[in-house]
Amino acid sequence: MTDYGHELLFGTFVTPTAQAVELAVAADRDGLDLVTFQDHPYQPAFLDTWTLMAYAAARTERITLSGNVLNLPLRPPAVLARAVASLDVLSGGRVELGLGAGAFWDAIEAMGGRRLTPAQGVDALAEAIAIIRDVWDVDARERVHHDGEYYQVSGAKRGPRPAHGIGIWVGAYKPRMLALTGALADGWLPSADYLPDGIDSLPALNARIDAAAEQAGRPPSAVRRLLNVGRTSFAPTARGFLNGPPAQWVEQLTDLTRTHGITGVVLATDDPATTARFAAEVAPATREAVRKERA
Amino acid sequence: MTPEELTALAVQAEADGQERFPLDDDGDLDPWTTAVWLTARTRTIAIEPPGEIAAASPAMAAKMRESLAELGGDRGPRAIGDDALPASLADVALRPGDPGYAARRSTYMRGGKPALVLRPRTPDEVADALEVARRHRHLPFGLRSGGHGVSGRSTNDGGLILDVGAMNGIEILDERRRLIRVGPGATWKQVAAALDPYGWALGSGDYGGVGVGGLATAGGIGLLGRAYGLTVDHLRAVELVLADGTQVRAGDTEHPDLFWAVRGAGANFGVATAFEFEVDEVHEVGWAQLVLVSPDIERTLRDFGEVARKAPRDTTVFLVTGPPRQGQSVLQMYGIVDSADPDVVVERLTPFAQTGLLAQQQVVLTTYAGAMAGASDVGAEGHQGRGEPVTRSGFLPVLTDAFARDAAALIRSGQVYFFQLRHMGGAIADVAPDAMAFPHRTPEFQVTALGASREGLDRAWDRLAHHFDGLYLSFETDPRPERLHDAFPPPVLERLRTLKRQYDPTGLFRDNFPLIKDEETDR
Numbered sequence: 038m039t040d041y042g043h044e045l046l047f048g049t050f051v052t053p054t055a056q057a058v059e060l061a062v063a064a065d066r067d068g069l070d071l072v073t074f075q076d077h078p079y080q081p082a083f084l085d086t087w088t089l090m091a092y093a094a095a096r097t098e099r100i101t102l103s104g105n106v107l108n109l110p111l112r113p114p115a116v117l118a119r120a121v122a123s124l125d126v127l128s129g130g131r132v133e134l135g136l137g138a139g140a141f142w143d144a145i146e147a148m149g150g151r152r153l154t155p156a157q158g159v160d161a162l163a164e165a166i167a168i169i170r171d172v173w174d175v176d177a178r179e180r181v182h183h184d185g186e187y188y189q190v191s192g193a194k195r196g197p198r199p200a201h202g203i204g205i206w207v208g209a210y211k212p213r214m215l216a217l218t219g220a221l222a223d224g225w226l227p228s229a230d231y232l233p234d235g236i237d238s239l240p241a242l243n244a245r246i247d248a249a250a251e252q253a254g255r256p257p258s259a260v261r262r263l264l265n266v267g268r269t270s271f272a273p274t275a276r277g278f279l280n281g282p283p284a285q286w287v288e289q290l291t292d293l294t295r296t297h298g299i300t301g302v303v304l305a306t307d308d309p310a311t312t313a314r315f316a317a318e319v320a321p322a323t324r325e326a327v328r329k330e331r332a
Numbered sequence: 333m334t335p336e337e338l339t340a341l342a343v344q345a346e347a348d349g350q351e352r353f354p355l356d357d358d359g360d361l362d363p364w365t366t367a368v369w370l371t372a373r374t375r376t377i378a379i380e381p382p383g384e385i386a387a388a389s390p391a392m393a394a395k396m397r398e399s400l401a402e403l404g405g406d407r408g409p410r411a412i413g414d415d416a417l418p419a420s421l422a423d424v425a426l427r428p429g430d431p432g433y434a435a436r437r438s439t440y441m442r443g444g445k446p447a448l449v450l451r452p453r454t455p456d457e458v459a460d461a462l463e464v465a466r467r468h469r470h471l472p473f474g475l476r477s478g479g480h481g482v483s484g485r486s487t488n489d490g491g492l493i494l495d496v497g498a499m500n501g502i503e504i505l506d507e508r509r510r511l512i513r514v515g516p517g518a519t520w521k522q523v524a525a526a527l528d529p530y531g532w533a534l535g536s537g538d539y540g541g542v543g544v545g546g547l548a549t550a551g552g553i554g555l556l557g558r559a560y561g562l563t564v565d566h567l568r569a570v571e572l573v574l575a576d577g578t579q580v581r582a583g584d585t586e587h588p589d590l591f592w593a594v595r596g597a598g599a600n601f602g603v604a605t606a607f608e609f610e611v612d613e614v615h616e617v618g619w620a621q622l623v624l625v626s627p628d629i630e631r632t633l634r635d636f637g638e639v640a641r642k643a644p645r646d647t648t649v650f651l652v653t654g655p656p657r658q659g660q661s662v663l664q665m666y667g668i669v670d671s672a673d674p675d676v677v678v679e680r681l682t683p684f685a686q687t688g689l690l691a692q693q694q695v696v697l698t699t700y701a702g703a704m705a706g707a708s709d710v711g712a713e714g715h716q717g718r719g720e721p722v723t724r725s726g727f728l729p730v731l732t733d734a735f736a737r738d739a740a741a742l743i744r745s746g747q748v749y750f751f752q753l754r755h756m757g758g759a760i761a762d763v764a765p766d767a768m769a770f771p772h773r774t775p776e777f778q779v780t781a782l783g784a785s786r787e788g789l790d791r792a793w794d795r796l797a798h799h800f801d802g803l804y805l806s807f808e809t810d811p812r813p814e815r816l817h818d819a820f821p822p823p824v825l826e827r828l829r830t831l832k833r834q835y836d837p838t839g840l841f842r843d844n845f846p847l848i849k850d851e852e853t854d855r
Binding site: 055058078084085087088089091092093094095096110111112113116119120122123124126127147148149150194196197 | 335359360361362364365366368369370371372373386387388389390391392395396398399400402403404
């Protein structure tokens with residue numbers, strides 16, 4: 038049992054087109070906790086995810102928004118930190134920072150971003166997290182200076198002061214990224230489809246994060262574990278993981294929390310009907326089941 | 333200021349009718365994020381972030397702007413960002429607030445608030461401007477030469493205007509053949525004055541302040557019409573920039589299909605950048621302006637029809653009247669007799685003067701330039717029109733007694749404040765109806781009515797519909813789709829549609845009697 042004890046979050050993972058605003062509004066109305074947006078600005082059919090998120094935040098009331106995950110090579114950290122803090126202020130504390138090191142380097146380079154090796158990407162992400170936390174630390178006196186290998190910041194103003202403690206959630210799969218996540222992040226946000234053995238990979242990967250957290254002097258519960266799940270369906274009969282009737286989803290998700298410590302389930306869907314059922318028939322029942330088991 | 337106060341301020345500015353909400357970078361909130369937030373919380377006001385967007389690259393900054401434009405829709409003056417303009421257009425772009433914008437936002441008859449007016453000086457710049465138009469296909473897009481257009485929306489709200497007013501050159505190409513080359517932005521008054529020293533004239537409409545481009549691509553039913561034909565009848569070649577930016581020359585031997593189409597439906601096919609006309613040798617003419625009073629408008633119309641029908645082709649007289657006052661109609665008749673002989677001029681005009689009680693008359697021997705000179709030209713102050721004209725047009729094959737009766741009822745209906753008969757026939761009818769995309773060769777008159785209310789005018793005018801055969805698109809503002817079929821009878825429309833699909837498949841030129849509906853285009 039590796040339940041880290043966080044309150045459960047249920048959300049969606051949407052394609053960043055103009056339709057995503059309506060999906061966010063619907064998810065908000067349905068009572069979901071999270072709406073998250075993939076970030077591929079080099080894809081012509083997609084909108085700029087940050088602009089989309091800010092727009093959707095202004096059109097929603099209660100739901101929390103996050104990139105899933107934002108593309109660091111195309112988002113300079115000091116600018117990003119200020120933007121995220123600003124949206125957190127504007128939205129009344131409804132923003133989390135899902136962040137990734139970048140993957141599609143040809144496309145990133147074509148969009149004016151810098152090409153890095155995967156190893157360099159991890160180091161750059163570590164630098165970026167330090168800068169971002171520094172910008173958010175408005176109680177420090179001096180301006181932000183950072184003379185890193187990948188990022189140089191000289192005398193940036195701090196702030197604005199975020200409306201709440203913004204979590205940095207990292208998309209991580211490989212050992213060095215997992216170690217970074219354990220040491221520096223507030224959340225881990227992988228996609229089940231990209232895990233080598235699906236959810237069966239979770240114990241080993243969680244263990245890496247736990248170890249890195251402890252090595253950094255943090256409790257493993259400092260890192261919330263979230264999971265993007267795709268290829269799901271509300272089928273009338275049980276067919277497999279998150280393919281079956283809602284009661285089966287509740288059972289599987291309760292197990293996901295209690296056994297693997299996942300306390301954020303993010304459903305990849307652009308279908309409002311699926312989102313509505315997830316919100317109405319899965320989220321409350323799972324929350325209740327976990328509450329009972331934890332009690 | 334708290335975020336709530338800032339949002340309230342933007343919402344209030346919009347409610348107050350402001351177009352722009354400039355944001356400062358106060359060092360606190362990120363300007364771009366704030367601009368997006370405020371855009372999402374407002375509907376029409378343009379939230380303007382200060383300076384450059386902080387982004388990883390120019391490509392990312394452009395992506396951010398495009399994304400907001402897609403999400404926030406068409407907004408105020410910055411709906412077309414500076415970054416959207418090629419360098420060549422930087423000097424010729426007018427936006428709200430710019431010096432010179434006030435003179436270019438409206439037209440002679442129409443008030444407007446375009447987001448951007450581009451005034452290219454060369455065909456290359458026209459091509460650049462069309463690229464901007466293609467990239468902002470979601471915005472209204474109008475063409476303007478002199479700005480007198482009634483049917484073409486040569487201004488709009490929040491869209492783009494391509495104003496060819498700066499391309500206004502007039503030159504003599506071949507003195508022996510009386511071949512001239514004129515830019516679309518010249519006015520007919522200027523053309524007339526330039527031809528005057530040569531003893532030449534080119535018939536246009538009835539008002540010298542009208543621009544060349546709009547009229548020379550639609551028809552040109554003017555005061556020399558019966559003597560020399562329509563303006564388009566004199567066109568020998570035209571240079572155009574097509575929707576895709578291609579520059580072409582069309583004439584009898586080059587792109588003859590396009591040349592056919594431009595003469596009557598030009599606004600659907602491209603931006604004309606130069607016209608070549610073969611003009612007429614026209615010396616002194618009799619220029620008449622008569623004012624008549626009639627207690628019986630029906631009888632006067634009937635008599636006018638009869639006199640006009642019998643007039644020789646050297647005589648073209650237009651009639652204008654408004655609603656009767658105390659039972660009396662005041663009519664203005666004005667026209668040109670193509671003769672320098674005062675006796676001939678008087679002989680031609682006398683029957684017209686006898687269709688009512690002659691109250692005033694001014695008849696002079698002058699040149700065509702003299703007849704055009706009375707109009708005010710489009711000056712630096714431009715146009716200051718307001719509102720939206722409500723008009724109808726019809727070609728009248730024969731002015732029958734029944735028409736005179738129904739027209740009198742229309743004039744008395746209270747729905748019409750301006751009623752005009754333009755005298756046709758003569759040389760206009762010498763040209764075959766299939767020679768060009770202006771097929772209306774045999775009517776006796778072109779009839780125009782202006783009203784105050786769309787619904788009121790349409791209801792009154794539609795009662796006369798059976799008298800008409802077709803309409804002159806330049807004077808028609810009825811938005812009902814069947815008007816297109818009135819402007820272009822079936823075989824012409826079919827050919828035009830085929831050519832439209834060839835030359836403007838995406839329907840970029842859609843502002844003035846679009847030949848294909850938006851949903852039929854290859855957008």
